[in-house]
Amino acid sequence: MVQSPQPGQPDQRAWFRSMLVIRAFEDTVQQLFMQGLVVGTTHLCQGQEAVPVGAIGAMGADDYLTITYRGHGHALARGVDPEAAFAEMMGRETGLCKGRGGSMHFTDFSRGLIGAFAIVGAGLPVALGAAMSAKLRGTKQVALTFFGDGATNIGSFHEALNMASVWKAPVVFVCENNLYGEYSPLRSTTPVDDIAVRAASYAMPGIVVDGNDVQAVHEQTAAAIARARAGEGPTLLECKTYRYSGHSRTDPGKYRKPGELDAWKARDPIIRLGEMLAAEGIMSSDEQEALRQTVQGEIESAVARATAAPWPALEGIGRYVYAD
Amino acid sequence: MVQSPQPGQPDQRAWFRSMLVIRAFEDTVQQLFMQGLVVGTTHLCQGQEAVPVGAIGAMGADDYLTITYRGHGHALARGVDPEAAFAEMMGRETGLCKGRGGSMHFTDFSRGLIGAFAIVGAGLPVALGAAMSAKLRGTKQVALTFFGDGATNIGSFHEALNMASVWKAPVVFVCENNLYGEYSPLRSTTPVDDIAVRAASYAMPGIVVDGNDVQAVHEQTAAAIARARAGEGPTLLECKTYRYSGHSRTDPGKYRKPGELDAWKARDPIIRLGEMLAAEGIMSSDEQEALRQTVQGEIESAVARATAAPWPALEGIGRYVYAD
Amino acid sequence: MSTPTEVAATEITYRDAIRTALAAELRADPAVVFLGEDIGGAGGSFKTSEGLLEEFGPDRVIDTPISENGFVGAALGMAVTGMRPVVEIMFVDFLPSAGDAMINEIPKFRFMSGGQATVPLVIRAIGGATGHFGTQHSATGESWFQQMPGLLVATAGSPASAYGLLRAAIRCNDPVLLIEHKGMFARKELVDLDAPLPEVGKAAILRSGGDVTIVATLLMVERALQAADMLAAEGIEAEVIDLRWVAPLDIATIRESILRTDRLVIAEEQVHAGGWGATLISLLAQEGLPENSIPRAVSMPNYPIAFSPPLEDAAVPSADRIAEAARAVVRE
Amino acid sequence: MSTPTEVAATEITYRDAIRTALAAELRADPAVVFLGEDIGGAGGSFKTSEGLLEEFGPDRVIDTPISENGFVGAALGMAVTGMRPVVEIMFVDFLPSAGDAMINEIPKFRFMSGGQATVPLVIRAIGGATGHFGTQHSATGESWFQQMPGLLVATAGSPASAYGLLRAAIRCNDPVLLIEHKGMFARKELVDLDAPLPEVGKAAILRSGGDVTIVATLLMVERALQAADMLAAEGIEAEVIDLRWVAPLDIATIRESILRTDRLVIAEEQVHAGGWGATLISLLAQEGLPENSIPRAVSMPNYPIAFSPPLEDAAVPSADRIAEAARAVVRE
Numbered sequence A, B: 001m002v003q004s005p006q007p008g009q010p011d012q013r014a015w016f017r018s019m020l021v022i023r024a025f026e027d028t029v030q031q032l033f034m035q036g037l038v039v040g041t042t043h044l045c046q047g048q049e050a051v052p053v054g055a056i057g058a059m060g061a062d063d064y065l066t067i068t069y070r071g072h073g074h075a076l077a078r079g080v081d082p083e084a085a086f087a088e089m090m091g092r093e094t095g096l097c098k099g100r101g102g103s104m105h106f107t108d109f110s111r112g113l114i115g116a117f118a119i120v121g122a123g124l125p126v127a128l129g130a131a132m133s134a135k136l137r138g139t140k141q142v143a144l145t146f147f148g149d150g151a152t153n154i155g156s157f158h159e160a161l162n163m164a165s166v167w168k169a170p171v172v173f174v175c176e177n178n179l180y181g182e183y184s185p186l187r188s189t190t191p192v193d194d195i196a197v198r199a200a201s202y203a204m205p206g207i208v209v210d211g212n213d214v215q216a217v218h219e220q221t222a223a224a225i226a227r228a229r230a231g232e233g234p235t236l237l238e239c240k241t242y243r244y245s246g247h248s249r250t251d252p253g254k255y256r257k258p259g260e261l262d263a264w265k266a267r268d269p270i271i272r273l274g275e276m277l278a279a280e281g282i283m284s285s286d287e288q289e290a291l292r293q294t295v296q297g298e299i300e301s302a303v304a305r306a307t308a309a310p311w312p313a314l315e316g317i318g319r320y321v322y323a324d
Numbered sequence C, D: 001m002s003t004p005t006e007v008a009a010t011e012i013t014y015r016d017a018i019r020t021a022l023a024a025e026l027r028a029d030p031a032v033v034f035l036g037e038d039i040g041g042a043g044g045s046f047k048t049s050e051g052l053l054e055e056f057g058p059d060r061v062i063d064t065p066i067s068e069n070g071f072v073g074a075a076l077g078m079a080v081t082g083m084r085p086v087v088e089i090m091f092v093d094f095l096p097s098a099g100d101a102m103i104n105e106i107p108k109f110r111f112m113s114g115g116q117a118t119v120p121l122v123i124r125a126i127g128g129a130t131g132h133f134g135t136q137h138s139a140t141g142e143s144w145f146q147q148m149p150g151l152l153v154a155t156a157g158s159p160a161s162a163y164g165l166l167r168a169a170i171r172c173n174d175p176v177l178l179i180e181h182k183g184m185f186a187r188k189e190l191v192d193l194d195a196p197l198p199e200v201g202k203a204a205i206l207r208s209g210g211d212v213t214i215v216a217t218l219l220m221v222e223r224a225l226q227a228a229d230m231l232a233a234e235g236i237e238a239e240v241i242d243l244r245w246v247a248p249l250d251i252a253t254i255r256e257s258i259l260r261t262d263r264l265v266i267a268e269e270q271v272h273a274g275g276w277g278a279t280l281i282s283l284l285a286q287e288g289l290p291e292n293s294i295p296r297a298v299s300m301p302n303y304p305i306a307f308s309p310p311l312e313d314a315a316v317p318s319a320d321r322i323a324e325a326a327r328a329v330v331r332e
């Protein structure tokens, strides 16, 4: 249903669609949560869609990525079927990970999505390993790893970036700086405003990009991927963005400064791209609205199918622990 | 026997004596090891004496420090009795830690030496905690923490420096960059030449100092301590130096570049200070030689006493696990 | 201290029990500080510290970056220099991120120094399944540190237990890891806030019975009590013990109980291998179990916890399974 | 493969057994890579990889920075993308520094993904006391990961075992933690380099006897064999089993043995609480021990390992203590 944009080929219509899918998906998850159809916890990414869509759009079909608990958008941008994603969040056998993983562990090896990590920072070393694997096997694959601003304070961030630089690993570190780690504002836990300055500790390029501008994200990621593929080593890419919903399901977001949310909504990545598409005559606002409705319909039908899907059989409970 | 220099008061004669004590101590340990009187493992610091002596000389009597497995010199510079140090390395009941710790765990709370850590990087968070404790208790104490170049690649380094900066903790991070972590040259594990550049990631001053110049180490440490005490937060101080012996007892140091050791020996911190003392008429070379012999005698007698000291009684084997 | 006639018992939740205990100790001793992720302004991910920042200020209630090994290590530095830090680990599953501090530094510190320092430090970690938090957010971790002498480990099996154990842990001069169960935050019971603090290392007999001893921790305590109700209806009287301390293990209380009941069931929300249940059975077996008495453990199955609700529900021991095990050992 | 008449047995040390196994697997499969601190140019802190960099080059033998969690996590990334990484952890005591990778990531990876990937990954960790390395460098850690289903744990109790288990672990499609004992590197024995690889999860009966079963790992295997010699002189025939795998536990082999001997002694270089010995005794007790059979464990005492040589020597179980326990259970 969602087509992943061609690698390296900016396809603004596809980006727009992909962002709409993510937004509709996340809005729906929020509702399902209220209705008790999705349980446990979820971490939504409304407002941040330009990062997964722009960055993942720059990847090749064989490239690898690791994501986090806030990874629905990345999985969808990479082409994961919303039905399999919903089913996973509902714990169904038809889920992406057969319901074993849930919201925080969207994984799809068929798309190079080699892991979603619920432990902050844990995905960075794994992506580095995949990049080194590609390098050692001589495949020219690149690995992207997504993480938040808060993750840059845990040891794994430091260890992974240092090793990646020493080994000139073909990996791109994509930091989504949404200004908060859970309920803590960036500056209460981090003494710098730009995460990108940390790249200097590892002698790698550190680049700040407007994370609400899908085109800019795409371009900078494409450049970083090209460097990695050419054997020139890793890049730290900091995408400045903002999440509209709370950290997780129970969070009303009271810690926000007054007006902050509205200011960011005024820079909404979907609206911005939509306006550009309309202005440049690529897609009229009527077409956009029609597409939005189509997408909404697709999401609703995906939910319906996921909701009807079977639970895992209890007999299978012990499977997938050891290799067959 | 060893007098710790007055805090803040440069006392070059005391520095010279302290460095002689450390050199004689470490040379003796090496011999004792060959003779089987010291067992297990040891990590010596000949060649690096100016760092502990210069830095610790700048500390106040109440200040805290944490050190590493390569910490004999620091303990001695802080005034630990060589007899208690030898006895600890021999596992005797009269040892600094009653023989429980051994060479890698010289600890002396009576001197603010609140721990020696055999796990790379482990001392940094502990020193940060001591600094925060001082800050919260309002005592104006400062904590110093010593570690190597290799330690700057482990997560704890990153986590400790980040928190120290956010909290403006009164702590000074003293990196002894001796160009190797075990057998690995710095640049094979670290993509930068100057560890001090890493301070920028934490918005704290990063300062490079000639670690074989005791006066320079003293001055920069004194300045960092003053900043910390004034509430201006932490500093990363990188002291460039070199160890003459191998990483640990079994290491012949084959990984060294030809001539490297000799080049560093030509910059020996004790010889340099000795020449300066003679040139400025503070201490003639005859006096220096006499002092060297006195120190040697003291060390020998300390060894003799330590060697004669009793082993811990087997009945006490389960003590010190829980508070009394 | 209240006299027996004026009992200060109040009905409070497990969550409030923790918050109240923290507040009481912060109030009682200026050396107590509390640190962790999002505990200040946000009042904790599970709202166990709401209002503490307001009352005690940012010097006593300290938000940390996401740096588990770093801030647990920092707490050690505080503990040996005159403070009594309490650290919150948001999910038990993040304890491995602080692995070095938890395993090599804190438990061994006093010993390595030859007794120069004590380590009055509490690590509160929130664990447990049933919340559908998935594979990396559902461990109880209650037995992960059994092989680290020097570290005490307590488990809060009820609001009263949470309140008493947390206060006792903060006053203890040794490092204590206290496990709380996230499935129990809304549980309520009458708690006497002025009761004497529970003894370190002592299990609690919650229900007496002569036919079988059931030893449980955390959420399993509640389920064991439910099982005891079912069993009572069938004429089987179960003695239910909340183990409370995984380290030290209160083998004396358990031994004394099974000498009376002759029968032992373990109810544990953990894999059996390497857990306190196995340790308990092994220690008792080495003393000689009562004749014809075959102990039985009801444990988590030998695979990771699945997110999928029916799979998770099937994996966590239920009151039914506990009762079934009790019937089996009584029948044998 | 050699035919029975041309046995390729060579006398090699435990250290060489490891090096030879590594070299054999690096040679056999280009997907195998080896990484760790100072393993390349320096040939390993314990010289278990001398010559490997020279033979296989820096793409296959990779020196890492001091970043345990980072490079163990990186190995996971390699393992799920077509390689078979082998990681060296210089001292078992540094495994907690890689705590998150070891506990939350590697064991759960396949499960969380619903079986999408396998994790063919070996972590070699060097442990054990008797070397006077002190409190933070002497753990065996053999039981630290028992509660993490998904991770296999092996222990090398002899040169032949080290050789066979390491090769088998590298060929296994699940993650394996292999513990080596640093007190054994100089041990020598005849090793048939072409023997079939040992079965994953299978214990080895090293000496048969009908009076008592002694189960041991690592250095305790040697000491159990010495104890068996002493006992034989007194007319007590001990069966000595090298457990080899802590996970999975080969309960079948042990059960079968004690059905014959009626008596069980555990010899373990670890605290008993939370260890495989306790797990084994508990599992057997739940099946019903032979009548009047009281098992006994000879373990490390319940405190950290001291540096002081006489204290360390007294803490590590000796052949004498193992023999004494065997005598006691036989007498009972």
Ligand SMILES: Cc1ncc(C[n+]2csc(CCOP(=O)(O)OP(=O)(O)O)c2C)c(N)n1
Pocket (backbone or CB within 6 Å): A070, A118, A119, A120, A147, A148, A149, A150, A151, A152, A154, A176, A178, A180, A181, A182, A247, C037, C066, C068, C090, C094, C097
């Ligand atoms: C090691 C660890 N510590 C704490 C947490 C709890 N936690 C989950 S998300 C989060 C905040 C992460 O912030 P950031 O990296 O900025 O990502 P964001 O959620 O903003 O996308 C925290 C503290 C965790 N999952 N892992």
Ligand SMILES: Cc1ncc(C[n+]2csc(CCOP(=O)(O)OP(=O)(O)O)c2C)c(N)n1
Pocket (backbone or CB within 6 Å): B070, B118, B119, B120, B147, B148, B149, B150, B151, B152, B154, B176, B178, B180, B181, B182, B247, D037, D066, D068, D090, D094, D097
């Ligand atoms: C976490 C951890 N990993 C590995 C080691 C083994 N080790 C001990 S010292 C050392 C090198 C440290 O180098 P550096 O920090 O430069 O200090 P130096 O020894 O040069 O003073 C290593 C790898 C350890 N002790 N702890």
Ligand SMILES: [Mg+2]
Pocket (backbone or CB within 6 Å): A148, A149, A150, A176, A177, A178, A179, A180, A181, A182
């Ligand atoms: Mg964030």
Ligand SMILES: [Mg+2]
Pocket (backbone or CB within 6 Å): B148, B149, B150, B176, B177, B178, B179, B180, B181, B182
């Ligand atoms: Mg060094």
